[in-house]
Every structure is written in structure tokens, then in C-alpha cells.
Amino acid sequence: MSLQPTKYSPLPLGSIRPLGWLARQLRIQADGISGHLDEFWPDVQESAWFGGQAEGWERAPYWLDGLIPLAYTLDDPALKAKAQRYVGYILDHQDEDGWLGPGVPAGYDLWAVLLIGKVLVQYHQAAGDERALRALEANLRNLDRQIDLHPLFNWGSFRWFEGLIAIYYLYERSGEDWLLELAVKLHAQGFHWAEFFRRWPFTRATPQFRWNYMSHVVNNAMAVKAQGLWWRLSGAEADYRAAYDIYEKLDRYHGMVTGMFTGDECLAGKRPTQGSELCAVVEYAYSLEWLISIYGDPAFADRLEQVIFNALPATFSPDMWAHQYDQQVNQVECNLRPRPWVANGPESNLFGVEPNYGCCTANLSQGWPKFAAHLWMRSADGGLAAAAYAPSSVEVEIDGAPVRVTLETEYPFREELRFSVALPEGETRRFPLWLRIPAWAGGARLEIGGEALTPSAGQFYRLERAWQGQSRFSLRLPMRPELAPGFNGAAALRRGPLVFALAPGEDWRRINAENPQRALPHADWEVYPTTPWNYALLLNPAGLENQVRFIERPLGDVPFSPQGAPLEARVMGRRLPGWGMDGGNAADVPAGPQRSPEPLEELRLIPYGCTNLRITEFPLLAD
Ligand SMILES: [Zn+2]
Structure with missing residues (x-):
């Protein structure tokens, strides 16, 4: 017996240093x-x-x-x-x-x-x-x-x-x-996950109160990597392919626009008011980090960024003291009102120390730091792969020489990535850098040494050079708005790896203040909207670029907060007076294009990861 090699190998912990906004985010987490x-x-x-x-x-x-x-x-x-x-x-x-x-x-x-x-x-x-x-x-x-x-x-x-x-x-x-x-x-x-998924019964939300291990959302998030890891030993083609079967079925029947799938806490279908458990968010990200390593498939890395930049930050308070057990893609209030969740209690979407159950409290810490630790990997051909993008530097030894690659960027809020490769004075090493060109980045442009290259989307692009001294190059990944289909004909706005949402004003109300274990700063909170959220958007998939206006804001100390959002999308919409509450949830929107007598308004959407309350899946207006 032996192990199949991985396509890219994770670097020893500590090889990668966060810079810029990622360093600030890890500092927020540490504090x-x-x-x-x-x-x-x-x-x-x-x-x-x-x-x-x-x-x-x-x-x-x-x-x-x-x-x-x-x-x-x-x-x-x-x-x-x-x-x-x-x-x-x-x-x-x-x-x-x-x-x-x-x-x-x-x-x-x-x-x-x-x-x-x-x-x-x-x-x-x-x-x-x-x-x-x-x-x-x-x-x-x-x-x-x-x-x-x-x-x-x-x-x-x-x-x-x-x-x-x-x-x-x-x-x-x-x-x-x-x-x-x-x-x-x-x-x-x-448990034989591949075999189970071949005849998989969970093509709709788990019936209420039918908690079970097989549709348990965290088990599934972990199991996404099971077949890839096992293939390294079995070497069987069927095992290799089975990872895709699991990944695609979870997506098709339970997937959300954030890249996550629902589970509250068993798989919960496509309704944007179902919850996704925080443990599942961080475990899914970790599974994807392994799949990138084993398969070298850039689609897993596109997905990793989608989960990390959207679902992960959204489920924390901006200071990362409070978290939710379950986040909702359409989440208009966080409190104890009833929700039709499969097995989780109504406290699951409070922001707090231990909402619902303490697994997430214990497990939430791995999300950002493991992402940072998997931004760069070693490639089997002696080079480095940029698996996911965030400001960082990496130091590795290549043929006996210390090589440092630095990425300065405000990605995912901007399109521009600036790299530098540094070797000691007088040293030259020939090796490839594998640069991920996301599937959404058609028209990507790589500028190096006066040359402009146009790598196609959806690949790891091999940039091989005899590197010496300090070399710089830049990569622009064009981000265009697109509409992602949602539940009942609703739609969500995406641009590059980011999803955009309407964030109503927030009223945070502290609860459980009499409990000494909830002394500030580690307190429990309800959150209520202070401005309307029931809008339908006037957007047409054709010519979308002319209907959405993006405005860049400075990237501050707390980018994943409503006030600190580094990017806005301005769109037009009307309120839908008939769209109200169902318990503590925004009610389902009727299928089909909507009509409204309300005036047309310009609306400000911000990245999903910056929101605490939100509408992400919107009904569309007929006119
Ligand atoms: Zn948990």
C-alpha cells in the first residue's frame, strides 16, 4: 500500500503570513x-x-x-x-x-x-x-x-x-x-458516504424534528473531503469521482448563494430563511482546502473564497466576540420568535457566546486562520500555487534558496493583485507559479516585464520564469455583476467572489445580562431592523452592468461590518407592501415577477460578509 500524491501540498503552519486586511481580521479574531x-x-x-x-x-x-x-x-x-x-x-x-x-x-x-x-x-x-x-x-x-x-x-x-x-x-x-x-x-x-450518496434520499429539507447523523450538516460538511482523502489510499477512480458527487448534490438540493448549503441542523433545502450552522461553515472551508490540495481543481478554490468571504464573516458580530449558531441568507431579525428549523431551537440565530449549543463556540476559531494557512501551497513540480487570494506573504525554500512571494491586494473588494517574488542577491531559480484564474474572471490580464498575458478563466495558470532578485507582476481579475437564481424565482446579486445584500439599520438589544458569564464583551444579543427590508429589485439579467453602480469605499480597520463595507452596489427597487413576516422570518416571496405601486428608489447593497441583518435573495420587479 502507498499514498497517491496530492496535486498541491499545504505548507507547514507558519510559512504564510497575513498582510493588510487579512492580518487585521486575524487580529480582530485574536482580540x-x-x-x-x-x-x-x-x-x-x-x-x-x-x-x-x-x-x-x-x-x-x-x-x-x-x-x-x-x-x-x-x-x-x-x-x-x-x-x-x-x-x-x-x-x-x-x-x-x-x-x-x-x-x-x-x-x-x-x-x-x-x-x-x-x-x-x-x-x-x-x-x-x-x-x-x-x-x-x-x-x-x-x-x-x-x-x-x-x-x-x-x-x-x-x-x-x-x-x-x-x-x-x-x-x-x-x-x-x-x-x-x-x-x-x-x-x-x-460510514460509507460515497455509497450513501449514490442513492441519496435527502433531495429536500429534512422533515422537522428528524435529527439524524446522515443529514447532519456538519457531518456532511466534513464528508465533502472524505472521498478525496480516501482516494489517496484506495487509488480507485470511483472514489476520486465520488467527492464531486457529494459536492454537487449538496449544492443542487441545499446550496445557497453564499456557497454554503443549509442545515439547521440537518440539511434544510433551498429556502433562504433556513439556517446554516457555523460549524458547517468552517468545516466546509477546511474540506475545500483539502480538496484543492488533492485535486488541484480551481473550482474548489473559487468555492472556498465564496464561503470564506461571505458566509464566514456574516455569522459573527464585526468584533468577533459574538457569533450565531445558524445564519440565514435572508435574515431580517435575530430573536426568539419561532422558525421552521429542522432541529435547532429559536435561539440559534441570536448573536452570542453559546447560542443554541456550544459546539460552534468551540469550533469557530479555525475558519480564518486555516484559510490564511492554505492561501499558498507547494506544487508537485517544485513551484508554488496561489490557491486562494488575500494579502499575504509566503516564504519557502526552492532548490536551497529562500524564496519570498508577497501579494499586496485589497481583493476581494478590488480586482487588482500585485505580486512580488524575491530571491537573495545573485541567486536565480527557475520554478513555476500556478495562479488561479477564477471561473468568473473572463478577460483576466497578467502583466509581467512589459508583457501582457490573457490567461483564460477557470484554471491554474502556469507562470514559469527563471526568477532572480526582485520581480514584480500584476494580475487583474475582472469582476462583473451577475444574478444568481434563488428560491421561488428570487435572485441574488453577485460580483466576483462576493454576494451583495441589503442591510437594514440595526438595533442590538442585549439579553441575559444578569448572567455573569455574559459580562461584556462576551454578551448575548438580539438584533432588530430599524429600516425597511421588503424590496423587490428592478434588474434584468441582460445588460446587468448598466443597471448596477459599484462604489468603492476605503478599506478600513473593520471591513466586515455594515459601516466599514469597502464596496457598495447601487440598484433600483420598490417596496413590496405585501411581503411581510412569517414568525421571525421574512415570508416566502410568491413566484414570478412582482408588481408594486410604491415609488422607485435607489438602494444600497453591501457585501454579504459585511451584514448582520440582510435580504440577499430578492424578488424581481416586472417593471
Ligand atoms: Zn456547531
Whole structure:
């Protein structure tokens, strides 16, 4: 047995540094809930993983899974010290038989073992601590013995493939066969996602109150990468293709314009008032990062940006202290009024510390830092691939020379990307840069050394040069407005990787203030609209560019906020007096073009990721 090579390989954590707005966003996150969760939230502060009495299963490892890449990507000494202290405690308390963390081996759902493996891989890469690798090996040997007697069940069974990440990491360093044999056992005992999706029954919203593991939105978001990871070992064409089957079916039957699919918390269909759980957002992004690596397919990277630039920031308060469990594409108020969600309670769309349930509180930290850590990857032909775009710099060694590539940009709010490639004085290295040209970027223009190239859209474009000294080049990715189809004939406005939404004025009302664990800044909030939202747009897909006016605003300290939106779209619309509320939701819009006696108004739409309340899927006007 052996492993199929990946098309692009993720770089060791810490190789990529965020710049510009991305650095500011990671700093907001570090100063918000992610950097402070252990100071006030009992399930981490007093976790059984750290010797306390509170939850001792997934919550502390979930938090570390995001804290470690945040700390080492930002290179923040205080956060790195936190990561070292907590991981150090876990390593110091490993049982002699290899078991890590709390819990009784028999009757313990082994999902937490798969999760801590991913944590230790990142920690080993970032901190270079060999103890983490030895602890991981002993823990996997223990897992190997455990599942002989107590096969995977429940979460461990549905998330078996998450274990492959640590197993492959160790195998690529030791080459020991028992690791791949362990992978085969996990596969045999785990849920067969590819087989299930072949005759997949979930082509509509899950019936209310029918919670189940198979349509559980986070399980599905994780499972998007299952077949790609497994193909590396099986080498079977059917496994390779099955990842596309899962990805496409989730999209077709549950997909939203944000790139996410719904699940509140089981798959919930195409209605824009269904929720998408935050855990699913960050897990889907992480799955896509693996699919980019394994397949080298730029479509997965287009999708990753769509999820990260839209769905991720929208579900946090701008200061990243409060988050929602479920976000809605059409979300006109956040409170406890009834919603027709599959299984989640009405508190799911509050902004707070632990709305509905604490999994997202623990798991939310991985979204931005893992995105930053996967912007650049190594290509199999000795070069670098720009998988996704955000201001960043990357340092790698190529044929013994340190190479630094820097990307200065205000993308995704602007079209222009400026790269520089720097080698030490007197050194020359020939290698390719693989530049992603998104599928929406027809007419892309690459200017290098007085030459203008026009790479076609929907590919990784190979730019090979003998690089020496400092070279600069620029790439323009033209972003044009387009209408994406929505539920019941509604439509949403997109431009490049961004989705645009109407953001009504907001009234944030603090709740649970008497609870000492909700002392500011980590409080719970309801949000109410202060201005109308029930508009239909006068937009025609033909000649759309003449109907939408884009206005650039300065990219400030908090770009993902209604006030800080770096880009606006001005469109025309009329209020629809008959479009009202259904419980706490904006009611469904009747199918077909709408008529309204109300006056035509110019409306300001902003990027979805900048909004807290929003209408994204609009009815269209007949005239
Ligand atoms: Zn969650």
C-alpha cells in the first residue's frame, strides 16, 4: 500500500503570513472570542482535557484546532504561549498505553481521538515539538487497539476520515505500514458516504424534528473531503469521482448563494430563511482546502473564497466576540420568535457566546486562520500555487534558496493583485507559479516585464520564469455583476467572489445580562431592523452592468461590518407592501415577477460578509 500524491501540498503552519486586511481580521479574531475563550467559558476553562471537571470530549480540542493556526499564523507570542501551555498539559498527561486526554476508553465516542490528532499535526508543524509527533504515534497505536475491540460508532463512525489526516501525516514521515492498515480499518468501520450518496434520499429539507447523523450538516460538511482523502489510499477512480458527487448534490438540493448549503441542523433545502450552522461553515472551508490540495481543481478554490468571504464573516458580530449558531441568507431579525428549523431551537440565530449549543463556540476559531494557512501551497513540480487570494506573504525554500512571494491586494473588494517574488542577491531559480484564474474572471490580464498575458478563466495558470532578485507582476481579475437564481424565482446579486445584500439599520438589544458569564464583551444579543427590508429589485439579467453602480469605499480597520463595507452596489427597487413576516422570518416571496405601486428608489447593497441583518435573495420587479 502507498499514498497517491496530492496535486498541491499545504505548507507547514507558519510559512504564510497575513498582510493588510487579512492580518487585521486575524487580529480582530485574536482580540475577540478566539483568543480569550479559555478565560471565561467553562467548557474550555475547566475542561477535563486540562485537568478540570467540565466537558472532556470535543470542545477543548476544537478550540485548540483553531487557536494553534491563529497563534502561529499571526506569530503572536501570548497566543503561542497559550497553545504551548494547553497542548503541553495534554502531552504531559498521556497514559502509558498511549491514550490522550480524559474519558473512559470503553464507551467513549472516538471522534475526539480523531480530532486531537488534527490538533497535534498542526502543533508539530508550527512549534516543531517532536513530543507531539511521538504522542500522536502512541495515540494512534492506542486507537488501533481500541477499534479492534470497540468499533467506531456514532460521531466517530460518521467522521472516520478525519483520522486519515493525522495518519497520513505520520506515514509520510515514518513510512510504517501499520498506519495505512489503521486507515483501512477506519474506512471499513466508518460510514460509507460515497455509497450513501449514490442513492441519496435527502433531495429536500429534512422533515422537522428528524435529527439524524446522515443529514447532519456538519457531518456532511466534513464528508465533502472524505472521498478525496480516501482516494489517496484506495487509488480507485470511483472514489476520486465520488467527492464531486457529494459536492454537487449538496449544492443542487441545499446550496445557497453564499456557497454554503443549509442545515439547521440537518440539511434544510433551498429556502433562504433556513439556517446554516457555523460549524458547517468552517468545516466546509477546511474540506475545500483539502480538496484543492488533492485535486488541484480551481473550482474548489473559487468555492472556498465564496464561503470564506461571505458566509464566514456574516455569522459573527464585526468584533468577533459574538457569533450565531445558524445564519440565514435572508435574515431580517435575530430573536426568539419561532422558525421552521429542522432541529435547532429559536435561539440559534441570536448573536452570542453559546447560542443554541456550544459546539460552534468551540469550533469557530479555525475558519480564518486555516484559510490564511492554505492561501499558498507547494506544487508537485517544485513551484508554488496561489490557491486562494488575500494579502499575504509566503516564504519557502526552492532548490536551497529562500524564496519570498508577497501579494499586496485589497481583493476581494478590488480586482487588482500585485505580486512580488524575491530571491537573495545573485541567486536565480527557475520554478513555476500556478495562479488561479477564477471561473468568473473572463478577460483576466497578467502583466509581467512589459508583457501582457490573457490567461483564460477557470484554471491554474502556469507562470514559469527563471526568477532572480526582485520581480514584480500584476494580475487583474475582472469582476462583473451577475444574478444568481434563488428560491421561488428570487435572485441574488453577485460580483466576483462576493454576494451583495441589503442591510437594514440595526438595533442590538442585549439579553441575559444578569448572567455573569455574559459580562461584556462576551454578551448575548438580539438584533432588530430599524429600516425597511421588503424590496423587490428592478434588474434584468441582460445588460446587468448598466443597471448596477459599484462604489468603492476605503478599506478600513473593520471591513466586515455594515459601516466599514469597502464596496457598495447601487440598484433600483420598490417596496413590496405585501411581503411581510412569517414568525421571525421574512415570508416566502410568491413566484414570478412582482408588481408594486410604491415609488422607485435607489438602494444600497453591501457585501454579504459585511451584514448582520440582510435580504440577499430578492424578488424581481416586472417593471
Ligand atoms: Zn456547531
